[in-house]
Structure formats: C-alpha cells, structure tokens
Amino acid sequence: MLIVTPSISIPDSELIERFTRADGPGGQHVNRTESAVELRFDVASSPSLPEEVRERLMARRDRRMTDAGVLVIQARRFRDQARNRDDARERLAEIIHAATIVAKKRVATRPTRASKERRLAGKAQRGETKRTRSRDWSRD
Numbered sequence: 001m002l003i004v005t006p007s008i009s010i011p012d013s014e015l016i017e018r019f020t021r022a023d024g025p026g027g028q029h030v031n032r033t034e035s036a037v038e039l040r041f042d043v044a045s046s047p048s049l050p051e052e053v054r055e056r057l058m059a060r061r062d063r064r065m066t067d068a069g070v071l072v073i074q075a076r077r078f079r080d081q082a083r084n085r086d087d088a089r090e091r092l093a094e095i096i097h098a099a100t101i102v103a104k105k106r107v108a109t110r111p112t113r114a115s116k117e118r119r120l121a122g123k124a125q126r127g128e129t130k131r132t133r134s135r136d137w138s139r140d
Contacts, residue, residue, distance in 0.1 A: 002089055004096045010048045015092075016040040017085065022076040029079070036076035039088040044069025049096070056099040071095065 002010040022036035043049065043057045043065070057071070064072050073095075075088035111119075 002093060004093045005100060008096065014041065014046055014048060019081060035079060035081045035084055037081065037084040037088045039073045039092060041071045041092055042069065043071050053099045
C-alpha cells in the first residue's frame with residue numbers, strides 16, 4: 001500500500017513493477033543483477049484517485065505519461081533493487097501529491113504609470129546608445 005495523503009492511498013495491486021538490468025558502473029555485478037526498477041501506474045483507470053486529482057495528472061505535460069494514461073517511472077539511482085524500488089514509489093507519491101494541490105488563479109493586473117514610464121525611458125536610452133554607435137558615412 002502506497003500512502004500519498006491521509007485520504008489517498010494506492011494498493012499494491014494497481015502498481016506494476018518490472019526489474020531490468022541497470023546501466024552504468026558496477027563491473028560484473030551490473031551484468032548479473034536486475035536492480036533497475038520500472039514502476040507503472042495507470043492514472044486513467046485507477047479507482048484510488050479522486051476525479052479532480054486524475055484530471056490534473058492527465059493535464060500535466062509530462063514525458064513520463066503515455067498516451068494511454070499510464071505513468072512510467074524508472075529508478076536506477078542505486079545499486080540495489082530494494083532502494084530503487086523505494087525511490088520509484090517515493091517519486092510516484094510526490095507526483096500524485098503535487099497533483100492534489102490546486103494552483104491559484106492568476107489575478108490580472110495592469111502596469112502602473114511609473115512602470116510604463118520607466119520602460120519607455122529605458123527604450124529611449126537604448127535607442128540613444130545605438131544612435132551614438134553609428135558612424136556618419138557621408139563625411140568621408
């Protein structure tokens with residue numbers, strides 16, 4: 001059971017784990033053990049997620065989300081399988097927890113008169129600098 005928040009928990013039956021050989025240093029050990037973990041969680045059809053959390057997860061533009069709505073997390077940071085498994089589960093919990101937080105609506109504001117004047121003064125200054133850089137070719 002993966003506990004994300006007090007109200008959201010995901011049973012192990014909804015998580016699909018696949019173990020593969022990790023790349024990177026490790027000598028013969030890396031060629032013999034399947035320590036990398038690929039964790040798959042079907043966001044689109046999970047009964048454990050509230051509807052609004054599912055919509056926020058699906059709306060995220062995340063390269064780890066497949067077109068079918070499956071979130072794929074690969075963990076190969078550590079050399080042993082148990083630590084990679086825990087790492088993948090923690091990362092999944094963080095992603096789901098981030099989707100529980102509702103983003104604040106942006107309040108549209110208008111620029112102040114002083115900020116407009118500062119912007120125009122800066123533009124005039126840059127234009128003047130560029131004008132002084134140019135050379136008068138008609139005198140030669």
